[in-house]
Amino acid sequence: MDILFIHNNFPGQFKHLAPNLAAQGHRVVALTPRVDKHTVWNGVQMIPYHLKVSGRQSVHPWLVDTDTKLHRAHACYIAALKLRDQGFDPKVIIAHPGWGESLFVKDVWPNAPLGLFCELYYHPEGGGLGFDPEFPARAPDQEYMRIRLKNLSNRLHHEIMDLGISPTQFQASSYPEDMRPLITVSHDGIDTKAVRPDPEVRLTYEGLDLTRQDEVITFVNRNLEPYRGYHIFMRALPRLLRERPNAQILIVGGDGVSYGAAAPKGKTWKQMYxxxxxDSIPDADWARVHFLGRIPYDVFLKMLQVTRVHVYLTYPFVLSWSLMEAMASEAAIVASDVAPVAEVIKDGETGRLVNFFDGDAMVDRIAELAEDEEQRRALGQAARKKIVAEYDLASICMPRQLSWVQQLHGAESRRPVD
Structure with a gap:
């Protein structure tokens, strides 16, 4: 059957599901602005839509997000019309609605059931927003109104969503009660055959030459920013370097922003911290701090295999693949004690949890694990065991996702509400 995917950064969360469906013989097409021309990736036909934004009138700051999503939705709608006119008739549409693109697909194919990747529903309290007092809302008394408008796309999508899929219980639970019955919880999946421990690993990259005999401490963000605790880690760094004089600190992440607000104009969060x-770190210690930027995936996996302690900090927010890949690599992990992390890490069993804001406690746990090989081994083995048992791509997550697609195929399409 014909299956359509829509994702601003395709494949994104569909990097396993879409090729798997193509390999089964389905005609799989993805609409995405990530490519400039029609191309094929792992059996999936990737077709671009082009965003054209002319000079626009000034809009209220609370509507900028909605305005951008409407432009994307309209551009995707035009591309979908062309696909329809060429004879493409999807029996299933699967989309990440976070950028608004899928808002009008039911106006093109009203009979096609729509499955949505339900990443997060925003709340002014109890989630990432308002979590960190260092970065308060500009107008706290107006946050409820701003967030209500930010969720407008979520609500409009709910009117046409036939089923949803969410990777964690925490993320699914962020949605309003009337939406939750439509949402299946299934993680994207970790390829535990590829992501695994290697006692003989050697990491050679950018002048580094490290093995498991070295004391390596790793910290990973997609972009180095407060939402993922970069400021907390950096402020603890002087003490960490003093207490671990042989440690090599590997920091991975770009200079941009993935979540939350941008750094002050002309600055980056990375350089600010x-x-x-x-000035609190001697040159000899600073030489042991290595900012690697964004690294190739094979280098990333070797880094997780070589690490002695892996640090993962986050607001109560979307859970990173990197944490679960570190667990699958049998890394000993020190992580922030917030709801999404606690879903996969139990303190003292599969890792060590600390208060997000307590940099001293973080350093204490890192030092403890760095000195205790037996504890590291026990935590790492238990962490991998949990990932294999509950999040393995081949045996757990892909079967669930394929079952969800079949359920979606049998659903009755909900028409757009006039």
Whole structure:
């Protein structure tokens, strides 16, 4: 059957599901602005839609997000019309609605059931927003109104969503009660055959030459920013370097912003917190801090295999693949004690949990694990066991996702509400 995927950064969360469906013989097409021309990736036909934004009138700041999503939705709608006119008739549509693109697909194919990747529903309290007092809302008394408008796309999508899928219980639970019955919880999946421990691993990259005999401490963000605790880690770095004089600190992440607000104009979060702590760190210690930027995936996996302690900090927010890949690699992990992390890590069993804001406690746990090989081994083995048992791609997650697609195929399409 014909299956359509829609994702601003395709394949994104569908990197396993879409190729799997194509391999089964389905005609799988993806609409995405990530490519400039029609191309094929792992059996999936990737077709671009082009976003054209002319000079627009000034809009209220609370509507900028909705305005951007409407432009994307309209551009995707035009591309979908062309696909329909070429004879493409999807029996199933699967989309990530976070950028608004899928808002009008039911106006093109009203009979096609729509399955949505339900990443997160925003709340002014109890989630990432308002979590960190260092970055308060500009107008706290107006946050409920701003977030209500930010969720407008979520609500409009709910009117046409036939089924949803969410990777964790925490993320699914963020949605309103009337939406939850439509949402299946199934993680995207970790390929535990590829992501696994290697006692003989050697990491050679950018002048580094490290093995498991070295004391390696790793910290990973997609982009180095407060939402993933970069400021907390950096402020703890002077003490960490003093207490672990042989440790090599590997920091992975870009200079941009994935979540939350951008850094002050003309600055990056990365450099701001380097500048804040640099005078407290002697040059000899600073030489042991390595900012690797964004690294190739094979290098990333070797880094997880070589690490002695892996640090993962986050607001109560979307759970990173990197945490679960570190667990699958049998890394000993120190992580922030927030709801999404506690869903996969139990303190003292599969890792060590600390208060997100307590940099001293974080350093204490890192030092403890760095000294205790037996504890590291026990935590790492238990962490991998949990990932294999509950999040393995081949045996757990892909079968669930395929079952969800079949359920979606049998659903009765909900028409757009006039």
């Amino acid at each position: 380097i500048d804040e702590v640099r």
